[in-house]
Amino acid sequence: MMKAFVWFSIVLALGVILLGAYTRLTDAGLGCPDWPGCYGTISVPDTQQAIERANQAFPERQVEPQKAWNEMIHRYFAGALGVFIAVIAVMGFKRPKAIRLLSSSLLVLVIFQALLGMWTVTLKLMPLVVMGHLLGGFSIFVLLCVLATRLQARESSDITRVKGRWCLIVAAFVVFVQISLGGWTSANYAATACTQFPICEGDWQQKLDFAGGFSLPKSDDGNYEYGRHSYAERMTIHIVHRAGAVVATLFVILAAFSLFRQGWLSSASWLLSLIVVQVGLGITNVVASLPLSVAVAHNGVALMLLASLVVFWVRTAPQTIFGDSQYG
Structure with a gap:
């Protein structure tokens, strides 16, 4: 039963992250100016009378139904994921130490993620909070995948020691840093700061301007929507993200080569396929001026890449920080 809940939560978490990317990219992060409801209700105002009341209550943020629905649908899915993770934490309470640690960590993380979601709205898209919210979602997905891996290992002994596995966790760390740079780029509306490639x-x-680009911008009214960095600062953020992509690509290739040498051909091929697709999506974002579907897919593939590296690292060692014995 727990395994089914975990796998369903993985699918749900993927949907939440993609919906979050879609919400951010459609400038709907403040589609509802309050939290957790929308203009004081649990749904989006949908009648003329309700819209008029909402506009009077929030004169600084007039109702835009499409943006409000984008935001609320994301919240509904995120709330459902929180419920499933709470159930998983209860199920994991009497499980072995590794499972208990993972399930309880997920519960703590999803609570903090909910707070980040609230602060994203109340602090009006402060870049540091927006980036943290993105990383929190990615971390939840990765931990769910690790939990599923540990549960599977207990049933099938699906863990084998591989030499050179350090390459996997180092690559995962580099990819995580690159995702953070991507989050900072998106949160500061710097994705289109450079329109030429390479x-x-x-x-x-x-x-x-590295100092300006990687500092919290000033906002006279406390609203960070559409960005507050200068063009030079946004361009710097964009350039650093591109440079990071080169570094991350090299480390992923190194990790794939390590797996290939140990005979994990399908896993190595999977990593190489993901990085090729991700680089292609990144280039397309630049030359085609950030198409919505491509930008959302760029988030999704980054997520798959990070999760794959961490899961392969877990699967290639009998003992990790996620388990106190061979099978967790």
């Missing part, structure tokens, strides 16, 4: 347009070298 280098930025104009005299971009003369405009680099």
